[in-house]
Amino acid sequence: MSDGNARTGRRPGQSSTREAILDAARVRFAEVGFELASIRSIATAASVDPALVHHYYGTKRELFAAALELPFDPQVVLEQLAATPLDQLGETIVRAVVGLWDSPIGTPVIAAFRSQLGSTDPALARTFILDIVLKEIRPKVDSPPGTGAKRSVLAASQLAGLMVTRKLLRIEPIASMPVEELAALVGPTLQRYFTGDLP
């Protein structure tokens, strides 16, 4: 999310091509969302061959993670959650997500969200949440049919608020609460959103 031009320390030739791809990817993902942004259209915007995009960044999801400057492929975390029984989804997600934020790779994740939340057009973060994070969860919690979007975004709202209070504003006692305690306190909120009887 930072301006690629502000970086230093890489060899100019290859690095400027890589940055041109990332810049084109950020614009495209923000404009049309994850699903509709094709590697081909991003390559065209960056004036490179699509094969080079794959060579540098792998899959479209990995490119998206790189565009957001995430130091990992979110798919790996999401696949762990896919194996979780529905009635344990709330606590499991709080534990996994907060554990990720608290880990060394959490620092750039927090920084990316800080930058997006401070922006007046946070389309990348919206795309990331809707098309990557919630995509796997939405169909799992779509009962009765049609409620999956509402249920998953409500859960996302509580998680976003945890990030704000724990990592951005650092408000105690949430800021330094053990992950297990937080999972026990907040997990039931997500569980109700996922599987509870909602009005």
Add this chain to the structure above:
Amino acid sequence: MSDGNARTGRRPGQSSTREAILDAARVRFAEVGFELASIRSIATAASVDPALVHHYYGTKRELFAAALELPFDPQVVLEQLAATPLDQLGETIVRAVVGLWDSPIGTPVIAAFRSQLGSTDPALARTFILDIVLKEIRPKVDSPPGTGAKRSVLAASQLAGLMVTRKLLRIEPIASMPVEELAALVGPTLQRYFTGDLP
């Protein structure tokens, strides 16, 4: 939260004194919090008489609202909540807070939080939440004794996440959900944090 020097359109003499007071207030509130920041110390930092601070900005709480560029005195909203029965606090707060964000005076409130969340030192927002917003609620929900801080900050985390999803990232269906539906969905979360049996 914006840099006073960037403003235009006011008469230079009086406006620069008013801005000097606001700048001093922002620094002081961020440094020592709302309770410990005295009008006297803010006046000294701005090189003006304390009476002038009162003349321009009224009470310390009103000065804080002005420093955060809030277009209202939060105390007025908080006093409405003080009259609410404890078992209706969850839904009532969601309705009041979201109603405020959606109203014309919500725009500068959202802008102030956007600016603070994007900052690496969001001390003003932390002070505002801890010393103003949660101060009245904390003792009301302190049962069993000692749990008030945890209960009120958990509720703040869900409200912060609502602001992020509804107003900053504007993720549907939360972004355009009617306030009453949001109150019915999210009110029970706050109610559990306030008065439920927590682990």
